[in-house]
Amino acid sequence: xxxxxxxxxxxxxxxxSIDGLDVLYIDxxxxxEVTSPQAFAGIEKRGIALANPSKTIATPDHNVPTKxxxxxxxxxxxxxxxxxxxxxxxxxxxxxxxxxHPQHGIVHIIGPENGxxxxxxxxxxGDSHTSTHGAFGCLAFGIGTSQVEQxxxxxxxxxxxxxxxxxxxxGELSKGVTSKDVILYIISQLTAAGGTGYFIExxxxxxxxxxxxxxxxxxxxxxxxxxxxxxxxxxxxTYNYLKDRTYSPKGKDWDEAVTYWxxxxxxxxxxxxxxxxxxxxxxxxxxxxxxxxxxxMNIGQAxxxxxxxxxxDKSLVYMDLQKGERLxxxxxxxxxxxxxxNGRIEDLRAVADYVKGKQxxxxxxxxxxxxxxxVELMARAEGLDKIFTASGFELREPGCSAxxxxxxxxxxxxxxxxxxxxRNFEGRxxxxxxxxxxxxxxxxxxxxxxxxxxxxxxx
Amino acid sequence: xxxxTQITSRxxxxxxxxxxxxxIIPARFLKATTREGFGENxxxxxxxxxxxxxxxxxxxxNPLYSGEILVAGHNFGCGSSRxxxxxxxxxxxxxxxxxxxxxxxxxxxxxxTGLLPVQLETQxxxxxxxxxxxDPDTEFIVDIETQTFKIKNTDHSFSFExxxxxxxxxxxxxxDIDFLLSLKDEIKSFEAKIPAFL
Ligand code: SF4
Numbered sequence: 001x002x003x004x005x006x007x008x009x010x011x012x013x014x015x016x017s018i019d020g021l022d023v024l025y026i027d028x029x030x031x032x033e034v035t036s037p038q039a040f041a042g043i044e045k046r047g048i049a050l051a052n053p054s055k056t057i058a059t060p061d062h063n064v065p066t067k068x069x070x071x072x073x074x075x076x077x078x079x080x081x082x083x084x085x086x087x088x089x090x091x092x093x094x095x096x097x098x099x100x101h102p103q104h105g106i107v108h109i110i111g112p113e114n115g116x117x118x119x120x121x122x123x124x125x126g127d128s129h130t131s132t133h134g135a136f137g138c139l140a141f142g143i144g145t146s147q148v149e150q151x152x153x154x155x156x157x158x159x160x161x162x163x164x165x166x167x168x169x170x171g172e173l174s175k176g177v178t179s180k181d182v183i184l185y186i187i188s189q190l191t192a193a194g195g196t197g198y199f200i201e202x203x204x205x206x207x208x209x210x211x212x213x214x215x216x217x218x219x220x221x222x223x224x225x226x227x228x229x230x231x232x233x234x235x236x237x238t239y240n241y242l243k244d245r246t247y248s249p250k251g252k253d254w255d256e257a258v259t260y261w262x263x264x265x266x267x268x269x270x271x272x273x274x275x276x277x278x279x280x281x282x283x284x285x286x287x288x289x290x291x292x293x294x295x296x297m298n299i300g301q302a303x304x305x306x307x308x309x310x311x312x313d314k315s316l317v318y319m320d321l322q323k324g325e326r327l328x329x330x331x332x333x334x335x336x337x338x339x340x341x342n343g344r345i346e347d348l349r350a351v352a353d354y355v356k357g358k359q360x361x362x363x364x365x366x367x368x369x370x371x372x373x374x375v376e377l378m379a380r381a382e383g384l385d386k387i388f389t390a391s392g393f394e395l396r397e398p399g400c401s402a403x404x405x406x407x408x409x410x411x412x413x414x415x416x417x418x419x420x421x422x423r424n425f426e427g428r429x430x431x432x433x434x435x436x437x438x439x440x441x442x443x444x445x446x447x448x449x450x451x452x453x454x455x456x457x458x459x
Numbered sequence: 460x461x462x463x464t465q466i467t468s469r470x471x472x473x474x475x476x477x478x479x480x481x482x483i484i485p486a487r488f489l490k491a492t493t494r495e496g497f498g499e500n501x502x503x504x505x506x507x508x509x510x511x512x513x514x515x516x517x518x519x520x521n522p523l524y525s526g527e528i529l530v531a532g533h534n535f536g537c538g539s540s541r542x543x544x545x546x547x548x549x550x551x552x553x554x555x556x557x558x559x560x561x562x563x564x565x566x567x568x569x570x571x572t573g574l575l576p577v578q579l580e581t582q583x584x585x586x587x588x589x590x591x592x593x594d595p596d597t598e599f600i601v602d603i604e605t606q607t608f609k610i611k612n613t614d615h616s617f618s619f620e621x622x623x624x625x626x627x628x629x630x631x632x633x634x635d636i637d638f639l640l641s642l643k644d645e646i647k648s649f650e651a652k653i654p655a656f657l
Contacts (some may be wrong), residue, residue: 192477
C-alpha cells in the first residue's frame with residue numbers, strides 16, 4: 001500500500017495498538033521551564049525515574065529575561081521556575097542548555113540548529129509549536145504536562161492516530177512575499193480551527209523552493225489552524241542543512257541515515273484524508289486584524305464586513321478596528337521581531353537588509369530578540385547588530401520574550417504591535433496589547449515607516 | 460486521578476466561541492511549579508477589570524450561576540498546549556466542560572487530568588444554553604457509564620463520545636501513566652530495535 005510521510009513516521013514508532021489508541025515511541029523529548037515542573041513532581045510522587053534521560057534535552061526559554069542573562073533573574077517567580085528546571089535536570093540527569101550556554105535558545109530553534117531535529121524521528125515537547133520540527137520530515141507535535149510525565153515515565157505516549165491532510169502550494173512567490181505570508185494566507189483561508197484533528201503535510205513547488213528556515217515558519221504555525229502538527233518531506237536541502245551539525249550522525253551513520261531518510265517522502269498515489277490546494281500567485285503580504293491568526297488578510301484588503309467566526313465583533317472591539325477599515329497607513333507603536341516563528345538568522349538578515357541605512361520612526365519601539373544564542377552570535381559576527389543599533393532597533397538576548405509576554409517584554413495596553421510571532425490572542429503580548437501578525441519584512445517596514453505599510457512599495 | 464461515575468449539578472454558561480487557552484489562564488500565571496492554585500486565575504482578564512475590580516458582567520461573577528459544569532461555545536480551548544488551562548478549570552471546581560467542539564490538545568489534556576469534556580451537537584448545545592438562560596437553577600446529570608448528558612426534569616438526554624479506554628480510566632480513577640508502566644517490557648524490546656543512526 002502506498003503510504004504518506006505521516007503514515008511511515010507513525011507506523012515506525014508504533015509499539016502497539018489497543019482499543020483505538022496507539023502506544024507511540026518517542027525518540028526525542030524537549031522540555032522547558034514552564035510545562036515540565038509538574039511532570040517531574042508527578043514521577044517523583046510515583047517514585048519512578050525517567051525511563052530514558054538521554055533522550056531528553058532541556059532549555060529555559062519562555063520565562064527568561066532577554067537582557068543581562070549573565071545576572072541572576074530578578075523576578076522571583078521566574079527565577080524559581082528556572083532554578084526548578086536546573087535542579088530537576090541535575091537530579092534526573094537531563095542535559096540542559098542553560099542561559100548563556102552556547103546552545104541556549106527557544107526550544108524550537110535549538111533542536112534544528114544543533115541537529116537534534118532530524119528526519120524520521122518522533123519528537124515531542126510540552127509546547128504547541130513543536131510542529132516547527134516537522135519541517136525536517138519528522139513526527140513532531142506539542143503535548144500537555146501530563147503527557148510530558150508520560151514520556152518521562154515510559155518514553156511513550158498514548159495517542160489517537162490523527163487524520164492526514166496535504167496542503168499543496170504551487171508557483172513562485174512574488175517579491176516581498178515570504179513563507180510567513182504563505183502560512184498566514186493558508187490559515188486565513190482554512191480558519192483557526194480548520195486543521196483540527198489533522199496532521200498536515202505541506203507540498204508543492206512553492207514549499208520545495210523554500211529554505212529550511214522558511215519551511216520551519218510554515219510548519220510552526222500549523223497549530224494555528226488547530227492541526228496536530230505539520231511536516232514537509234526531507235530532501236537534499238534538509239540533508240545539506242543537517243550535515244555536520246553538533247548532534248547530526250557522522251561517518252557511516254550519516255550515510256545510513258540519508259539512505260533511510262530518502263525512503264520517507266509520501267509515495268506517489270498515497271491517499272490523504274483531505275487535500276487543499278493554493279497558488280503562490282494568490283498570496284500577497286499578509287497582516288492580521290483580529291484576535292486569532294485565522295483573522296488575516298492581505299495588506300491591500302480592508303477588514304471584512306463579516307467573518308464566519310462568532311468572536312469577530314468582539315475581536316474588532318478589542319483591536320479598536322472598524323469593519324471596512326484599511327490598515328495600510330495605520331500608526332503603530334511597537335515592532336517585535338523574534339519567536340520560534342521568525343527568530344532565525346535568515347529572518348534577522350532580511351530585517352537588517354531592509355533597515356540598513358534607514359532610521360526607525362521616532363515613536364516606534366523596535367525590539368529584535370534572536371531565537372537562540374547561536375543566532376545572536378551569528379548576527380553579531382555578521383555585523384547585523386551594528387545595522388540594528390544604527391537604525392534604532394534594540395537587539396536582545398535569546399528567549400520567547402514578547403511572543404507570550406511572560407517575562408517583562410510586554411506591549412502596553414491599547415498599543416499596536418506589528419509582531420513576527422504566531423499568536424494575536426487577546427492579551428498575548430501583554431494585557432490589552434493589540435497584536436498584528438506579519439512577516440519580518442513587513443515588520444521591518446512598519447518600524448521604519450511608523451505605520452503599517454505594504455513592503456512591496458519600498459523594495 | 461479521582462474516580463468519576465456520575466454527577467448532578469447546576470452549570471455556568473460561558474456563551475463565547477473560540478475561547479483560547481490564553482483567556483482560560485493568561486501566560487503571566489504560568490510561573491507556578493505545582494498543579495494547585497490555578498483556579499484563582501481562571502479567566503482572570505475577563506473576571507477582573509484592569510484595576511482588579513470584579514467585572515460584574517462576566518458570568519463567573521454572576522451569583523445566579525454556579526455548579527460543577529461549565530458550558531461553553533464552539534471550539535473551546537484553542538491555542539496553546541498548556542495543560543494549566545485544564546488544571547485551572549478543575550481547580551476552580553468544574554468537573555465537566557460542555558461544548559459543541561473542543562480543540563484537540565485541550566481535549567486530550569482534559570481527559571488526562573480528570574476533567575470530562577462533553578461534546579454535544581450544535582443544536583443540543585443551543586438547547587442547553589436556552590434552558591440555562593430561562594432558569595439558572597437548571598440541573599444536569601452527567602453519567603459516564605451510559606455516556607449521557609441529561610437536562611434534569613426534561614426529556615432531553617444527549618449522548619456523548621468517550622473511548623472505552625478513557626471511560627475505564629474515569630470509572631477506576633487511573634491514568635495513562637499507570638497503563639504505560641504496565642507495558643514496560645514491550646517498550647524495552649521496541650527500543651532495542653531502533654537503529655543507531657536514528
Ligand atoms: S517563541 Fe512563542 S510560540 Fe515559540 S515557544 Fe516561545 S512562547 Fe511558544
